[in-house]
Amino acid sequence: QVQLIESGGGLVQAGGSLRLSCAASGRTFNSYTMGWFRQALGKEREVVAAISWGAGGTRYADSVKGRFTIARDNAKNTVYLEMNSLLPEDSAVYYCAARQGVVAVTPASQYGYWGQGTQVTVSS
16 A cells, blocks of 8 residues: 655746655555656646656656656655746646556556645746
C-alpha cells in the first residue's frame, strides 16, 4: 500500500516557476514507477511526466518537454516536478501517482495509487 501527498501548488504568473513535491509512504518506494498527471476543469486527466523506479527512464507529454523536469529521491520517498516557463494552459489540478513496476508508463489506467491533488493556477 502506498499513500501519496502532493504539495507545492499555487498561483504564479505566466513565465514563472513552481516545484511540486509528492511524499510517499511505504518501505518499497524505490520499486514503484511514479507519474505526474493533471486535470483541467472540463478536461480529461492527462499525463505530464513519468519516471522509472531507478530514475533512469523518464517520459514527458509533448506539451511540457523542455519546460518540466521530473525527478525522484528514493532516500526521501519523494518525487518532484520542476515546472518552468509556465503557461496559462498549464493551469490544472496536478496529481501524483504510483504503480508497481520498473518502466515509466504514461496511461493513467496503469497507476493504482493516487494523491489528492494540488492546484496550479497560471495567470496571464
